[in-house]
Amino acid sequence: xxxxxxxxxxxxxxxxxxxxxxxxxxxxxxxxxxxxxxxxxxxxxxxxxxxxxxxxxxxxxxxxxxxxxxxxxxxxxxxxxxxxxxxxxxxxxxxxxxxxxxxxxxxxxxxxxxxxxxxxxxxxxxxxxxxxxxxxxxxxxxxxxxxxxxxxxxxxxxxxxxxxxxxxxxxxxxxxxxxxxxxxxxxxxxxxxxxxxxxxxxxxxxxxxxxxxxxxxxxxxxxxxxxxxxxxxxxxxxxxxxxxxxxxxxxxxxxxxxxxxxxxxxxxxxxxxxxxxxxxxxxxxxxxxxxxxxxxxxxxxxxxxxxxxxxxxxxxxxxxxxxxxxxxxxxxxxxxxxxxxxxxxxxxxxxxxxxxxxxxxxxxxxxxxxxxxxxxxxxxxxxxxxxxxxxxxxxxxxxxxxxxxxxxxxxxxxxxxxxxxxxxxxxxxxxxxxxxxxxxxxxxxxxxxxxxxxxxxxxxxxxxxxxxxxxxxxxxxxxxxxxxxxxxxxxxxxxxxxxxxxxxxxxxxxxxxxxxxxxxxxxxxxxxxxxxxxxxxxxxxxxxxxxxxxxxxxxxxxxxxxxxxxxxxxxxxxxxxxxxxxxxxxxxxxxxxxxxxxxxxxxxxxxxxxxxxxxxxxxxxxxxxxxxxxxxxxxxxxxxxxxxxxxxxxxxxxxxxxxxxxxxxxxxxxxxxxxxxxxxxxxxxxxxxxxxxxxxxxxxxxxxxxxxxxxxxxxxxxxxxxxxxxxxxxxxxxxxxxxx
Numbered sequence: 001x002x003x004x005x006x007x008x009x010x011x012x013x014x015x016x017x018x019x020x021x022x023x024x025x026x027x028x029x030x031x032x033x034x035x036x037x038x039x040x041x042x043x044x045x046x047x048x049x050x051x052x053x054x055x056x057x058x059x060x061x062x063x064x065x066x067x068x069x070x071x072x073x074x075x076x077x078x079x080x081x082x083x084x085x086x087x088x089x090x091x092x093x094x095x096x097x098x099x100x101x102x103x104x105x106x107x108x109x110x111x112x113x114x115x116x117x118x119x120x121x122x123x124x125x126x127x128x129x130x131x132x133x134x135x136x137x138x139x140x141x142x143x144x145x146x147x148x149x150x151x152x153x154x155x156x157x158x159x160x161x162x163x164x165x166x167x168x169x170x171x172x173x174x175x176x177x178x179x180x181x182x183x184x185x186x187x188x189x190x191x192x193x194x195x196x197x198x199x200x201x202x203x204x205x206x207x208x209x210x211x212x213x214x215x216x217x218x219x220x221x222x223x224x225x226x227x228x229x230x231x232x233x234x235x236x237x238x239x240x241x242x243x244x245x246x247x248x249x250x251x252x253x254x255x256x257x258x259x260x261x262x263x264x265x266x267x268x269x270x271x272x273x274x275x276x277x278x279x280x281x282x283x284x285x286x287x288x289x290x291x292x293x294x295x296x297x298x299x300x301x302x303x304x305x306x307x308x309x310x311x312x313x314x315x316x317x318x319x320x321x322x323x324x325x326x327x328x329x330x331x332x333x334x335x336x337x338x339x340x341x342x343x344x345x346x347x348x349x350x351x352x353x354x355x356x357x358x359x360x361x362x363x364x365x366x367x368x369x370x371x372x373x374x375x376x377x378x379x380x381x382x383x384x385x386x387x388x389x390x391x392x393x394x395x396x397x398x399x400x401x402x403x404x405x406x407x408x409x410x411x412x413x414x415x416x417x418x419x420x421x422x423x424x425x426x427x428x429x430x431x432x433x434x435x436x437x438x439x440x441x442x443x444x445x446x447x448x449x450x451x452x453x454x455x456x457x458x459x460x461x462x463x464x465x466x467x468x469x470x471x472x473x474x475x476x477x478x479x480x481x482x483x484x485x486x487x488x489x490x491x492x493x494x495x496x497x498x499x500x501x502x503x504x505x506x507x508x509x510x511x512x513x514x515x516x517x518x519x520x521x522x523x524x525x526x527x528x529x530x531x532x533x534x535x536x537x538x539x540x541x542x543x544x545x546x547x548x549x550x551x552x553x554x555x556x557x558x559x560x561x562x563x564x565x566x567x568x569x570x571x572x573x574x575x576x577x578x579x580x581x582x583x584x585x586x587x588x589x590x591x592x593x594x595x596x597x598x599x600x601x602x603x604x605x606x607x608x609x610x611x612x613x614x615x616x617x618x619x620x621x622x623x624x625x626x627x628x629x630x631x632x633x634x635x636x637x638x639x640x641x642x643x644x645x646x647x648x649x650x651x652x653x654x655x656x657x658x659x660x661x662x663x664x665x666x667x668x669x670x671x672x673x674x675x676x677x678x679x680x681x682x683x684x685x686x687x688x689x690x691x692x693x694x695x696x697x698x699x700x701x702x703x704x705x706x707x708x709x710x711x712x713x714x715x716x717x718x719x720x721x722x723x724x725x726x727x728x729x730x731x732x733x734x735x736x737x738x739x740x
């Protein structure tokens with residue numbers, strides 16, 4: 001095929017040629033021969049690099065970079081250089097014969113730099129480093145230098161998720177976990193809300209397919225009701241807005257299925273009580289003579305003349321936009337059925353940013369450029385302490401992806417933006433690191449509070465400090481912001497490092513006075529004697545003063561006096577090492593299921609306390625660096641994190657038959673209160689179903705009761721049987737398992 005504008009022959013099968021031509025025709029900046037030639041040259045370079053390769057779906061591999069380029073162009077709206085980089089993003093990673101130098105020689109330093117940011121890290125040989133986390137860190141560190149790296153990576157991940165069906169199930173779970181943990185929240189944080197919603201839903205579909213299908217069915221069953229409500233709002237507002245001369249459109253924006261599922265699970269509420277699943281978004285074309293904010297308020301006045309507004313529901317995000325740039329005037333109104341529904345009022349510019357973030361702006365005006373640069377710099381400011389461990393770095397960055405924020409004031413009236421839930425200590429660290437280290441409390445709105453006091457929007461804070469105050473480990477539980485957590489971690493690490501050095505010196509001094517050997521065997525005995533996990537912890541205790549010289553002297557004498565006695569004990573009387581106490585001899589691999597048979601003696605794995613999995617649950621097994629295996633429910637946030645950070649140390653769980661061993665689980669009940677309801681519940685649980693209860697808690701208010709019951713069950717089948725039985729009790733409306 002010959003391109004008509006450049007007269008360049010396009011290589012490849014017809015399917016591939018047509019896909020590239022579509023990209024070229026969609027590109028508004030590819031009208032000139034020079035720009036079009038750049039993209040075709042990038043395509044030919046990628047075509048040769050991937051020649052003969054097929055995707056898991058069976059199509060030519062080159063279709064993937066072409067589709068990524070299409071997303072970059074149409075859904076994120078980037079330019080020619082970004083389209084070239086999208087086409088080239090896998091050439092260095094997937095072809096050993098191509099280097100970054102080759103890319104630079106062919107396409108220039110800027111393109112090579114972006115491709116470098118998009119290329120996975122493979123040359124890590126230190127077992128303590130995590131390849132996944134190091135790759136994420138490399139990618140995130142590129143944000144202040146060139147935001148296009150992360151935008152192209154999000155396009156790459158979006159296309160991978162759209163075609164995830166072609167992968168094996170274990171790879172689907174890992175990819176979905178990575179996406180939920182890193183990519184979807186990052187897309188939201190960058191203002192790419194449309195992409196963020198799709199990433200969440202595609203991950204939800206593959207990570208928790210049963211929950212996904214159930215929720216999808218519930219949503220489809222109420223589709224007609226939502227459409228009727230939407231049409232009613234449109235019909236009532238149409239004549240009002242027309243009389244006011246406002247050019248507008250009204251669209252429905254849905255929450256992602258995953259966000260809806262999370263909200264239902266966390267609040268223990270049914271789908272019908274999610275009032276903002278579908279938001280009505282009124283988008284207007286602003287008039288030049290008035291500010292956009294004033295026009296938003298005029299439309300708000302028109303809406304609230306026609307509909308009843310919920311008291312206290314108004315949010316002015318035009319004056320105080322979200323961190324990702326989202327601006328809107330938001331209010332809850334009562335629909336024709338008496339239910340509260342959310343309405344967002346936005347200008348055309350605000351609506352564009354709401355879906356694509358600041359990446360959607362053209363940047364042709366100086367003020368727009370400075371606004372975008374300020375936004376990118378705000379992301380860069382969060383990448384503090386890049387020298388830290390990659391996993392710590394990733395966790396700290398995650399802490400900065402907040403959807404909710406508060407605005408507080410300094411004593412001089414300066415506005416400070418903090419994540420929701422921030423404390424006085426978070427505020428102190430935001431002002432200055434040293435102020436945080438010496439913070440003892442504050443005056444909040446002229447009232448004295450301690451440093452763990454949680455702040456609210458509009459609070460005015462005056463921090464109180466003392467040079468004699470120094471942070472300790474408990475302070476980590478008093479902060480939520482990444483800045484404060486990182487500063488405290490670094491301070492505590494330095495304290496431990498100093499203690500370890502001092503502790504080692506003290507130990508050697510005590511040893512020299514006693515004339516005992518300090519070989520590794522002796523140190524290991526001292527570690528056990530002082531109940532420490534390793535010699536570093538032992539040194540830290542000594543340096544911190546928790547182990548005095550007298551105790552250390554006694555310890556030296558005790559472990560040395562027992563050495564001879566231990567050597568005389570026959571090996572058959574010695575207890576077996578816990579390291580050898582593994583009844584499962586199966587090889588652990590992320591490529592095949594980890595089988596769990598019923599056993600009361602197997603100590604090679606444990607069930608996590610965070611989500612309490614039971615046999616039959618869809619679960620994952622995580623093998624830590626010490627070889628110990630932990631079982632998590634697949635829906636557990638920690639499981640999602642483990643898939644994202646340690647994908648090759650995670651395997652799907654396959655359950656054997658479980659009838660005897662008992663596992664903790666909790667259920668939530670709700671219904672109409674009446675006499676003897678608790679008696680009937682316990683009768684069914686204990687007598688009829690022969691299930692042991694750990695605890696039962698029932699609250700009643702206005703004729704409605706809510707209760708939580710913790711029980712011991714052998715498997716998911718046993719739990720489901722109990723739930724089915726409880727639902728038959730008169731007056732019970734809902735019985736659900738409490739997860740995570």
